[in-house]
Amino acid sequence: MPSYTPPVKDMQFILHNVLNITGQETPGYSDLEADFTSAILEEAGKLTSEVLAPLNVVGDTEGCKLENGVVRTPSGFKAAFDQVREGGWPGLDMPEQYGGQDMPYVIGTAVGEMFSSANMAFTMYQGLTHGAASAILAHGTDAQKDMYLPKMVSCVWTGTMNLTEPHCGTDLGLMRTRAEPQEDGSYKLTGQKIFISAGEHDMADNIIHLVLAKISGAPEGIKGVSLFIVPKFIVKEDGALGERNPVAVGKIEEKMGIHGNSTCVMNYDGATGYLLGEEHKGMRAMFTMMNEARLGVGMQGLSQAEVAYQNALDYARDRLQGRDVTGAKNPEGPADPLIVHPDIRRSLMDQKSFAEAGRAFILWGSTLIDAAHRGQDKDADGLVSLLTPVIKGFLTDQGYDMTIKAQQVYGGHGYIEEWGMSQFTRDARIAMIYEGANGVQALDLVGRKLAQDGGKHVMAFFDLVKGFIKENAGQDADFDREFLDPLKAASKDLQAAGMYFMQNGMKNPNNALSGSYDFMHMFGHVCLGLMWAMMGKAARDALADGAADKEFYETKLATGRYYMARQLPGTALHLARIQSGADTVMALDAANF
Amino acid sequence: MPSYTPPVKDMQFILHNVLNITGQETPGYSDLEADFTSAILEEAGKLTSEVLAPLNVVGDTEGCKLENGVVRTPSGFKAAFDQVREGGWPGLDMPEQYGGQDMPYVIGTAVGEMFSSANMAFTMYQGLTHGAASAILAHGTDAQKDMYLPKMVSCVWTGTMNLTEPHCGTDLGLMRTRAEPQEDGSYKLTGQKIFISAGEHDMADNIIHLVLAKISGAPEGIKGVSLFIVPKFIVKEDGALGERNPVAVGKIEEKMGIHGNSTCVMNYDGATGYLLGEEHKGMRAMFTMMNEARLGVGMQGLSQAEVAYQNALDYARDRLQGRDVTGAKNPEGPADPLIVHPDIRRSLMDQKSFAEAGRAFILWGSTLIDAAHRGQDKDADGLVSLLTPVIKGFLTDQGYDMTIKAQQVYGGHGYIEEWGMSQFTRDARIAMIYEGANGVQALDLVGRKLAQDGGKHVMAFFDLVKGFIKENAGQDADFDREFLDPLKAASKDLQAAGMYFMQNGMKNPNNALSGSYDFMHMFGHVCLGLMWAMMGKAARDALADGAADKEFYETKLATGRYYMARQLPGTALHLARIQSGADTVMALDAANF
Structure with missing residues (x-):
């Protein structure tokens, strides 16, 4: 079984020696002394390597099962999710007002890399929730924020993003899901959404779906799209859960990877929804989250490269095969370790030099997001907006290639599922596709x-x-x-x-x-x-x-x-x-x- | 479900316009007029596209099952294998003396590409048999040839190649499987072999294992390795099947792909074996097959790129998404087909330009093999020996990359197993690893x-x-x-x-x-x-x-x-x-x- 060692030292080097984050002008940065970030990273490292990483293969092997409309997550996921909640990790960079810890986004990114390296499919449940909560934070009314955010910041409730339909992915102007205005100001949503990550599962009391749909009579194309909050259970004014909304999982997709995450077809059958932000401005509301979401996906690419590299390195040090052409390095043994061979080193150096610089790139990008959001720095906002497609596209393409290189180090064993190297490639593959295909x-x-x-x-x-x-x-x-x-x-x-x-x-x-x-x-x-x-x-x-x-x-x-x-x-x-x-x-x- | 269209016209162009095979001096080439090769290719095309291709997803989904020591192949494989046998395809390029059709290897390669594009996992059963039969043909005694070849050339019996052990892959000098000489001139083999493709299955009356092992007292390392014929059922002098040899499948590996092929752990427990070729010269006997076997694997890489490209092209023509920036190409429709977009074209052109030249490269290499074997041309032998690692390594690396590009054209649907694009990448992945990893x-x-x-x-x-x-x-x-x-x-x-x-x-x-x-x-x-x-x-x-x-x-x-x-x-x-x-x-x- 593969293992995971959190790269705490490397992260500290980047945060403090390279990016000098304590010295930044961004609000909230001056507290980030090395001792402090070290404590956070060590703690996250423990949780991810000891609790989440061992569940990675379990999630891949068992997958999610749909039984009578209920989705069962893999063994151990629910208990681990409880531990994550208890540690307060989902709200790390969320406002204190809603139960978060108000840390900068850059710290969330560093911790997020560990979570994702340890168990990408598992981490998506909270990742999607974070995205949905951020959208409500940016565009919700005070009442909406008060109603949904405390539960979402703590991941007592989880969230989803519903964009894609069977006939439209990139081109969302073709969308068919409709929203009918009701007299009480709410809407009834009808339509089918596909590829909904964490769309249904058994780890939370409620699921808050954010759904793009067209209000009847809206302008044609992308300019007629609005964003709605559609809870699985209607939330009453006092915060208690009310009736079940008619939104149901149609099926779970059989995917190449991230089996531990339930990718659902969601059917909205007159489901009650509440407008989030302005009418017909749904795309804008979505796009304010885009830089973060895409940076998060770029980070997934990196995260799989990192963990795959770690395991390839271990294997290359342990596996004895052939001799160093310049002279035996393990003369007492039957053969030398793989790592003596120049072509194995070429592969490992490709992986190592990518992972370390990719990490620096993402952490730098995260400081730009912090500067833009916390420091109102327009230049930082413009720069990270420029870099976002590079972070997403380049790091996921390269990250995927690196998992393939890591798998190759294992020879035939890399192709056998029990060694876990295939899963890293299959999980990493999706990052090149979703959140906007790399093209x-x-x-x-x-x-x-x-x-x-x-x-x-x-x-x-x-x-x-x-x-x-x-x-x-x-x-x-x-x-x-x-x-x-x-x-x-x-x-x-x-x-x-x-x-x-x-x-x-x-x-x-x-x-x-x-x-x-x-x-x-x-x-x-x-x-x-x-x-x-x-x-x-x-x-x-x-x-x-x-x-x-x-x-x-x-x-x-x-x-x-x-x-x-x-x-x-x-x-x-x-x-x-x-x-x-x-x-x-x-x-x-x-x-x- | 994906489909497959045999590229007959393209093959004809390469064989006749480019390589001018009818004009070659190699024995057996002068008959290869365009009408004749066309008839063969059309016939193979029908079988592969109509019978084998529809079973590709079935093989991937069902996989092979080990039940009480018996391996069950996926639904439909046995009936299809009967059809392949009846058509005489396995013996296409084998000597008439043993029931083959004595066609040049280049024709076998062209047909083989179709088989492999249509169903790579299925085709491996006959591919391995071809390899084992070729080894017996090159190194067997007349008695061995008479005993095994007629049944193997027709695939009534299938064959395997047993090299790898848990602790040794590339470095076969570390091998532990032992062969004890017996008084009757036979040997008793004991040891464990892994990654044995088609090691056990329900489609043939007998399986002829070729096994590398060390005779007791043999020189250390690679120079002490001999090659043995170890039949699943001992073959009596009259050709009838005798007792069951103590060689048993230990387990079927769970792999990333080629699920339709049973990849077995094989345990030899004092199994009777017969020396093939000379004592301690097992590697040489294996290596005479190497050029062909490696070219065959290079062809697998190409074959998956070809079929993946065909499907990506269909999808790009059908799927409507976005508009051509230079003006709508499908103004009546809700959007233009994907193929109008420059970046989709870049990907398709990468795939197309690779597949067509890769095919030419392999067919050219096959004519060199024919010239070397049939025409005793030493220069051709040297040239193809130089090109073999390029054919294997480059075409499988690039072929794999192309399946990834093809999958990417599908966006999110490419990640969903039912569309079949994931399978092409997962199947293609092994070709970079086996028959000598690309490094x-x-x-x-x-x-x-x-x-x-x-x-x-x-x-x-x-x-x-x-x-x-x-x-x-x-x-x-x-x-x-x-x-x-x-x-x-x-x-x-x-x-x-x-x-x-x-x-x-x-x-x-x-x-x-x-x-x-x-x-x-x-x-x-x-x-x-x-x-x-x-x-x-x-x-x-x-x-x-x-x-x-x-x-x-x-x-x-x-x-x-x-x-x-x-x-x-x-x-x-x-x-x-x-x-x-x-x-x-x-x-x-x-x-x-």
Whole structure:
């Protein structure tokens, strides 16, 4: 059975040495001393590694079962969920007013990575609840907040998000679910929603569904969509649970992975709903949550890469097979461990250098969300809005690839379910699809975010990279050559791609859209290159300060050098593809494929 | 449910327009006129699309069940296997002497791709039998051949290959299964083998296991391994089945995919075995089959990419979602089909351009095997031996990636098992692992094959590429620019990588081995680039000759242009990684990862 070791030390390095969070101006940050964050991370680490991780394979094997309209979660989930509630984890970054602990989002993200690495399917029950609660927090009336949030922040009730229908996923303008206004101001919702994560289960007293639907007579398309609160049990004024709303699970989907989470077809049959936010502005209400939700999915990609890497590393150290070509490393044993072989190391270094920089990228993005929300920093808001599709698309694509590499280290055993490596890949696979498929992320990035506010945010990003290089160049020739020069080259490639879009996208938007996916990936590489440069600098500083754990910082530098030498040059290939334009992509008639 | 359409026309194009098989000097090729191969392919296409493809999801869903020592295959498998036998398909390329049809291997490969696309798990029962029969054909005594081959060629009996043990996969020198010589010249085998595909099932009267084991007192390590025939039921001199041999299935593994094939733990408990080939030369006997077996696995990777692509294409044409940014293509409908979107096209073109060139690569490799075996052509033997790890490693890695891309086209539906796209990825995943994990293929390529016979075969490959370019350059400026120039550049990258290995691998073999995986992939791209150049030329020739189906050949050229512009430049990235050397790969102590 696979195991999970929370990367507390690595998180502390990023939070304190690299991002220097205690020194940030964002409200609520000044308390985040290393001792304090360490205590939180250690505690979360214990819960996730001891309670949640052992249930991961159980969830995969047993799955969720629909019996007479009731969904049974896998053995042990309910008890574990109680423990999570008791620890107050679901409300970590929620307002105290509603029972939360009011911690910054960045701390929620760090803890969330642990939860997700340990048991992604399990963690989704609270993740969806967090998303639904955030939407109510941002758009609900005071009465709605008072009625739903205390129970949702504590996960006594859970939440869901209902967007997709059988014939519409990305294109929500095609939506058919209807909402009929009632005399008392409520609505009756009728329609079918699919792919509803945590749609029904046996771990909470009530489930608060957030449902997109069209009010009768609403404008056509996406502009006629509204958002509704549809509780499984109607909540009475005194907070007690009333009658059962006619919303029922139609079936549980048989999926490739995340079997521990119940993915439901939900049928609304005249169910009572309450408008959340304004009429016809449902998409806007949804989209205010989008940056967080998408960052959370990017984090899922990273989380599976991390735990898969940990297990691949253990296996590579233990499994004896073949000999080091440069001389036996385990001469007393029948063979050397796998980790002596250069190609196994290549794979492990790919995984390690991705996971560590990916973590830094997400934590950095989380500090931007905090700055935007808590500090009202418009620039931070614009920057994280630009980076969100990169975090989601790049980290889930790469995260998935890393789980495949980790599985490959196991050879044939990787293909056998009992070793658990297959589950990491199957679970990670969904993160490339939901919350906007990665092709849609690329479209969002190139078609919308690049030009947002006159291109101000992408310019700010380039300035940030340039500023970092300028500030740190010329002090250490090795650091310049190993870290700053590759970052500069990659950033130049990215700028050249942006330039290509500007010059050729006007003539024909397909010239930009044909390169959108490559652009998202090259942007991701530049971001991870920037993270490695920042981590490299922090490690050098720590070593110069005579830090105790020399090996930790030297390993950081070595891992960064690997990424810079082996991964970052990938930007040139993406640029070449982008500059080849749309002609070869669009050449064929649909009939001739 | 997914469907499968055999690519008969495309195969005919490759066999006749590109490889010109009827014009080859290889014995048995002159009969292969287009009408004749067309009849075979059409017939195989009917069987695979109508009988085998509908059983693919059944096999995945039901899996194989072990009940009281008996393995039950999924519903419908037995009846379908009877139909396959009746059609004589298993013996297509086997000698007439033993009931086969004596067709070239290349025809077997083309038919095999269809079988594998339609139902990979099912096809493995006959695939393993083919491999075992080939080993007996190459190394058996006349008595052994007469006893086993007629029944195996017809698949009345099936076969298996038993190599792996729990503690040894790649490193077979660690093997523990023992063979005790008996007075009658037979042996008693004792030990446990794992991952035995088709190890036990209910579709054949007898199963002929080929088992690697060490004869007591044999030399240590890999040089003490011998190969044995161990029938499930002992075969009497008159061919009748005798007593049950003490070889039993211990359990069926729960795997990520290929559920329709029974992957067994096999326990040999003093089972009677007969030496196949010479004592202690078991690895050599196995390795004579290796090129074919590995090419067959490469073909599996391609086969899943092909069928997944076909379904993704259908979905992209049918599913209405969003609008073409350059203007509605389906203005009467609620939305345009997915295929209008540039990023969907990028994905489909990646898949299409891979599948068509991958097919050409495998069929070309198969003609080399035919030339080597039937024509005793030593150069062909050397060349295919060099290309085999590329065919296996590159086509299974890329084939798998393509199934992931195909699945992605489906959005959320791709993750739901009933749509069948998950199965293609899960089935394809094993091909990167078995028959030598792809890292081992890369090691074989760089550590052994490059330098084989003084580097003669890799030089022959480069000469072949150069020869093709020289012969075809200067006739059409577009063709030169679109096809020949990119091929030349990629081939130059590959040569530069080889040069780097020569210059730096001497000093430190890790400089070569750290780049082996990248080298395998860049070699694969050059091969597919060569295939596209050859196909482009054949398409141009057909158009110049006024071929009837103009669109078919123009589509070929357009697809080739895509590959040349978007995929082939990948060689530069691989070269950059290779030239970064071993330092960053090998920097960390095992303890510091």
